Amino acid sequence: MIEPVEQITDKSLRRHFGYSLKRAYARVHTAITEELNQLGLKVISYSALSMIVENPGLKQSQLAEALMIERSNLVVIIDDLENKNLIYRAQLPSDRRAYALIPTDEGKALAVRAGDAVADAEAAVFGHFDPALIEQLRPAFDRIWSR
């Protein structure tokens, strides 16, 4: 005889730390996305803009590699930033195949505002974390990535 199940448990999944990580990241990602959305940016376009402001003149292929996305997918992101007058494609005299990506003053200003908005969003999510713990975690997580 098959009976309905009232109380659902997820003990077998909670065993995995990756699930805690996934869900925590989902919260951060949502918070950041909403903040950036108010500034007309997506997470990936904010990342691109920040990198261009920090590394003015870099090429699309360099940016794609740094952001670990495909060159082809970067095109529309750059198009969008350029249409919004946040950056522009400048001709590289040394290589006529490539573009040098340059931020406009407007782009530089927005990068600062967006960076602070992202930091605020993260602070709201991790507010109850000990700052010392965050600084302990950062290199530990970065090591996971860079190996």
Added chain:
Amino acid sequence: MIEPVEQITDKSLRRHFGYSLKRAYARVHTAITEELNQLGLKVISYSALSMIVENPGLKQSQLAEALMIERSNLVVIIDDLENKNLIYRAQLPSDRRAYALIPTDEGKALAVRAGDAVADAEAAVFGHFDPALIEQLRPAFDRIWSR
């Protein structure tokens, strides 16, 4: 005069802890996906199978809510698990609209193997973490999620 940029930095992005989190999660997700792929499972279908083994007889709508996915997207996942003879849809006498999801012996066995495979993959990624730190982080991350 526009010059090529040799060395690309990402200081402005490294400021955000969310990036460290994202990249670390990407690594663990990849590791888990590869392990589960060898067992013919995706992350989401492993999650579904584990929940069904732990809560035999639950309905699809209950499972969808527990996994926080749409009912409509769960259908194909259940179809797949059923086609692989890992679970089956049983009629619920108390509600002819709903199915009771029941694991097969094969499904139960695979859930155990897959769970261990996931745990191994996570251990490989977080191997250099102090176990005490993990157990400190788990409830902290879960609190981020459940608020």
Added chain:
DNA sequence: GATAATAGTTATACCGCATAACTATTTAAG
């Protein structure tokens, strides 16, 4: 000078996820 490699672009496809609409069945209201 021919060949290979690189930069940017376009088109395309797949996947994860969300919404809407539908059928069948159950529950709630009048």
Added chain:
DNA sequence: CTTAAATAGTTATGCGGTATAACTATTATC
């Protein structure tokens, strides 16, 4: 009791993120 509303499962569809292939223009290599 009958009708309306809610629920369970399903199908179709669209959107966003991501990956691959093919193409043109240009540069580097042999």
